[in-house]
Amino acid sequence: MSDITRESVEHLAMLARIALTEEEVTQLTGELSQIVDAIATVSEVAGDDVPATSHPVPLSDVMRDDVPGETLSLEDVFRGAPAHDGERFRVSAILGEEQ
Amino acid sequence: MKDKLMDFDKALELFDPVLGFEVHVELNTRTKMFSASPNPANPEFEDAAPNTLITPLDLGLPGSMPVPNRAAVRSAISLGLALGCEIAESSRFARKNYYYPDLPKNYQISQFDEPIAFDGSVQIELSDGRLIDIPIERAHIEEDAGKLTHVGGSTGRIQGAEYSMVDYNRAGVPLVEIVTRTIVGAGVDAPEYAKAYVATIRDIVRGLGISEAKMERGNLRCDANISLMPKGSTTFGTRTETKNVNSLRSAERAIRYEIQRQAQILADGGTIKQETRHWHEDTGRTSAGRPKSDADDYRYFPEPDMLPLTPARELVEELRAQLPEQPVARRRRLKEEWGFTDLEFQDIANGGLVDTVEQTIAAGATPASARKWWTGELSRVANERGVDASTLVSAEHVAELTKLIDEGTLNDRLAREALAGVIEGEGSPSEVVDKRELAVVSDDGALIAAVDEALAAQPDVLQKIRDGKVQAAGAVIGAVMKAMRGQADAGRVREIVLARASN
Numbered sequence: 231m232s233d234i235t236r237e238s239v240e241h242l243a244m245l246a247r248i249a250l251t252e253e254e255v256t257q258l259t260g261e262l263s264q265i266v267d268a269i270a271t272v273s274e275v276a277g278d279d280v281p282a283t284s285h286p287v288p289l290s291d292v293m294r295d296d297v298p299g300e301t302l303s304l305e306d307v308f309r310g311a312p313a314h315d316g317e318r319f320r321v322s323a324i325l326g327e328e329q
Numbered sequence: 330m331k332d333k334l335m336d337f338d339k340a341l342e343l344f345d346p347v348l349g350f351e352v353h354v355e356l357n358t359r360t361k362m363f364s365a366s367p368n369p370a371n372p373e374f375e376d377a378a379p380n381t382l383i384t385p386l387d388l389g390l391p392g393s394m395p396v397p398n399r400a401a402v403r404s405a406i407s408l409g410l411a412l413g414c415e416i417a418e419s420s421r422f423a424r425k426n427y428y429y430p431d432l433p434k435n436y437q438i439s440q441f442d443e444p445i446a447f448d449g450s451v452q453i454e455l456s457d458g459r460l461i462d463i464p465i466e467r468a469h470i471e472e473d474a475g476k477l478t479h480v481g482g483s484t485g486r487i488q489g490a491e492y493s494m495v496d497y498n499r500a501g502v503p504l505v506e507i508v509t510r511t512i513v514g515a516g517v518d519a520p521e522y523a524k525a526y527v528a529t530i531r532d533i534v535r536g537l538g539i540s541e542a543k544m545e546r547g548n549l550r551c552d553a554n555i556s557l558m559p560k561g562s563t564t565f566g567t568r569t570e571t572k573n574v575n576s577l578r579s580a581e582r583a584i585r586y587e588i589q590r591q592a593q594i595l596a597d598g599g600t601i602k603q604e605t606r607h608w609h610e611d612t613g614r615t616s617a618g619r620p621k622s623d624a625d626d627y628r629y630f631p632e633p634d635m636l637p638l639t640p641a642r643e644l645v646e647e648l649r650a651q652l653p654e655q656p657v658a659r660r661r662r663l664k665e666e667w668g669f670t671d672l673e674f675q676d677i678a679n680g681g682l683v684d685t686v687e688q689t690i691a692a693g694a695t696p697a698s699a700r701k702w703w704t705g706e707l708s709r710v711a712n713e714r715g716v717d718a719s720t721l722v723s724a725e726h727v728a729e730l731t732k733l734i735d736e737g738t739l740n741d742r743l744a745r746e747a748l749a750g751v752i753e754g755e756g757s758p759s760e761v762v763d764k765r766e767l768a769v770v771s772d773d774g775a776l777i778a779a780v781d782e783a784l785a786a787q788p789d790v791l792q793k794i795r796d797g798k799v800q801a802a803g804a805v806i807g808a809v810m811k812a813m814r815g816q817a818d819a820g821r822v823r824e825i826v827l828a829r830a831s832n
Contacts, residue, residue, distance in 0.1 A: 245626055247428045284421070290637045296358050296400035299365030302383045307497075310390075317379045318494035321430040323479065 234263040332614065333593045337585060338517070340557075340592030346519040347565050348512040348584070349554035350463075352530050354505045354540050355473060355547070356404045361387070362472045362503035363395030363438060363635075369498045370473075370548055372541060379496035387501045389434035394634050397422075397470075401503040402445070404539035405470045406640055407648045408505050409446025411533050411655075412465045416645045420445045422470070422632035430495055431474035439506075441629040444469035445638065451533070453525040454657045455518060463526055464510040473502035511565070519555075519588060523580040527551050531577075532656035535684075544575050551580055555587045557595060566591075567601040571615050573608045583608040586615055663687065667696035676704045680718060688724035698731040706745055710752060722751045730758040742815050743767045771818035773825070776809070779817065780825045783808035794830035802826045 239259050243250045250258065304316070313320035335343075355370035356362075364386040367374040374382060385393040409416055423441035449465035475497040507530060515522045531549055534540040541548045556568035569591070571583045586608075591601050605618035654662070663683065664674040667690070677686050682703050689699040703718055707727070711718035730748060733739045739747060739762065750761030762768055770776060783805045784790060793801035802823060809822045 241626075245426070245428070245628070284631050284633065285636060290419075290639045292396065292636050293399040293402060294365065294396045296360050296398050297365065298360050298367045299384065301366055301381065302385065302388075304380060307380050307383050307388065310388075315494065318478070318496050319380070319430070321477075321493050321495055323492050 234259055234266055332590045333597075334586070334589035335592040335596060337589055340588050341517045343560060343596065344557035344588075344592055345513065345560055345562070346515055346584075346588050347556045347558060347568070348509075348515055348519055348522060349568070350507075350509045350512075350523070350526055351552040351554070351570075352507045352527065353473075353550045353552075354408070354507065354530070354534050354542070355549070356401050356503040356505065356539055357541050357548075358398055358400045358404065358503055360398055361501035362398055362401055362470065364393075364501050366501060368502055370502050370541065375541075375546070377498055379498060382498040387433075387497050389432075395422075395438060395632070397635065397638070398503060402470070402638060402640075403644075403648065404503075404537070405445050405468065405505050406645060407537050407652065408507075408534065408539060409449070409468045410645070410649050411537060411652055412446065412449040412451050412468055412507065414446035414449030414465060414468060416446055416640055417443060417638075419443065419637050419639045421637040422635050423629045424632050425471075425627045425629055427627055429474075430493065431477055432500060433475075433497065437472060437474065438632055438635075439471035439629075440469035443637075445640075451526075451529060452655065452657050453522070453529045454660070455521055455525055460657065461522065461525075463512060463522075466508045466510045468505050468507045471504045471506055473499050473504050475500040520581040520585040523551075523553055523574075523584045524577050527574075527580045528577050529656055536653040536656060536659070544577070547575065550575065553580065553583055553587075555584060555591070556601070557588065557591050559595075566595070567603050569601065569604055569606050569615075571606045571608050572618070576610070579608055579610050582613055583615060586613065590615070659683075667700075669696065669700070673700065676700070680704055680708055682708075682718060685719040685724055689727045692725045692728035694728040694731040698734070699727065702727050702730065702748070706748060722748070726751050726758055733758055733762065737771060737818065738762065738768050740769055740815070740819065743769060767816065769818045770813055770816050771821050773821070775813075776817060776822055777825055779809045779812050780805065780822060780829065783812065784826075784829065790826075791830045794827065799827070802830075 236255055236259050239255050239262060240250070243255070308314045308316070308319070311319050356368075357371045358368055359371050359373065360366060361368050361382075361384075364384040366384040366387055367377070367382050369375055369377055369382055386395060406416055420440065420443045422438050424436040425439045425441070426436045428435055444467040446468040447466065449468070450462050451465060453461050453463055455461065475495050476499050478494045478496075480492055480494055509526075512522065527544075527549070531542045531544070534542050534549070543549070550572075551574040553571045553574055554568045555571070556566040558564060558566045569587060571587055574580050574583050587606070594601060602617070606615040607618050608615050653659070660674070660678065660683065664671075667674070667686075669677075677683055677700060680703070686696075686699045686703055689703065690696055694702075707718040707721055711721055714721075727748075730739070730744055730751075733747070734741070734744050739758075743762075746765065747758050747761045747767055750756070750765055751758055755761045755764060786808065787804060790801050790805055805826050806819060806822050809817050810819060
């Protein structure tokens with residue numbers, strides 16, 4: 231059994247900035263537990279002698295040359311923005327520091 | 330609220346400071362780390378208007394995929410080698426998850442358990458010449474975040490802000506983050522350690538040519554971790570992390586301030602809160618930022634959109650062979666070769682002119698004259714204009730100018746005028762001399778005529794000289810220089826005056 235609890239779901243929801251109702255927390259606690267258990271099954275099969283694999287094809291070092299490509303127009307940049315002033319995106323004030 | 334501060338020396342009698350630094354270096358490749366967008370940390374694109382250096386990846390748009398920049402990876406390997414690090418046989422990227430509007434993907438691509446470089450050491454030199462080895466834990470590749478400007482509220486600071494404006498040009502700029510191991514034993518020198526360490530990193534990346542390293546532009550940023558432990562203890566205290574340390578001077582001052590602030594709290598029986606603090610250059614204080622909390626639960630996991638990097642050993646050795654001399658060794662060698670005192674050399678080093686003076690000497694100037702023009706007239710003009718002296722004229726031009734002086738074509742005053750012409754883009758020193766007709770007149774015919782004219786106006790001078798008052802010649806020399814608009818060869822004029830007196 232996984233150790234997914236209501237508290238861990240609430241914690242993850244806070245980190246992801248998602249507001250969950252009590253019912254949703256209950257539902258997700260169960261669903262996440264099942265997912266974690268399913269993955270644990272894989273761990274049982276893969277012993278220490280099996281190297282970690284991030285991709286099915288053994289490739290590495292795929293890189294690009296340092297050559298500038300096409301950039302977006304301001305119109306496209308702001309196409310999906312809920313708020314902007316034509317130069318910059320506008321977002322709610324968030325507690326933090328000036329960057 | 331104003332912090333209570335303990336006297337610095339008293340604080341160091343009671344406590345040992347423990348330091349750690351995280352320095353972020355923006356690489357100056359032409360494109361960003363994972364996208365083909367032009368890189369604003371490259372001078373070619375640094376003045377771009379907000380949100381014009383943007384590709385779909387920089388906005389986190391669905392379907393966009395990161396591909397690492399080969400040149401940036403090479404720069405990171407070179408930097409790792411210059412820091413004495415091992416270069417990983419296999420290195421991979423990781424997602425650092427956090428929700429803040431400076432990165433629209435909601436995660437930063439970084440490296441976690443497999444950094445490109447690790448286990449190094451870098452030597453710094455304190456002002457009294459002591460050499461200190463700073464242990465390096467790792468140097469890893471990541472991407473910079475966008476720039477937030479907070480608007481509204483009474484103070485303009487974040488607490489009163491009503492909203493924030495975001496420019497994503499900086500999002501995705503290639504960064505190498507250099508993390509030291511814990512540094513103990515600095516004692517009263519802790520503030521100087523900070524300054525010397527950041528200066529050394531700056532010199533290393535400039536020497537490699539991989540970053541513009543302008544702290545005022547944020548190309549090089551330092552986070553300073555500091556904690557105190559009671560004298561004699563070996564148990565580390567709680568640390569704070571001071572950000573916004575954007576000059577060498579503030580690196581020194583911020584460490585000093587935190588030592589004094591923490592010492593007072595501990596002496597009063599209080600405890601240090603583990604938190605991020607912000608350095609304010611204007612007030613010379615730090616203030617509390619957000620406390621370390623759940624928000625720092627970054628849930629790193631391997632970046633599924635990119636493959637591992639496995640730098641070929643041949644490439645690593647090729648880059649190692651190209652490494653420039655270490656900054657400390659180079660500075661000592663040049664100071665010796667040029668025959669400067671510590672103070673004379675510091676003038677050059679503090680002005681960021683070591684490379685420029687070296688080029689000027691290579692172009693034929695003597696060390697003394699190269700130093701004189703760069704730290705004198707050129708630095709003065711640069712200060713007035715708020716630019717780097719090295720951007721005003723070329724090293725070759727300064728070398729040519731000193732040659733014209735040595736040949737007697739120019740005197741000091743005329744040389745300054747010629748230099749002004751070069752700065753204004755009128756051409757090389759020789760060209761300016763021709764155009765402005767600046768050359769010193771040492772033609773005897775013209776000088777003798779001018780001397781005789783001046784003597785006629787001051788008939789008693791010759792008798793004074795004959796009476797032994799040689800300094801009376803000064804008045805005539807002055808009159809001749811004035812008549813010839815400063816272009817007379819003063820030495821020759823003096824000879825002519827004295828010759829007339831001995832007749």
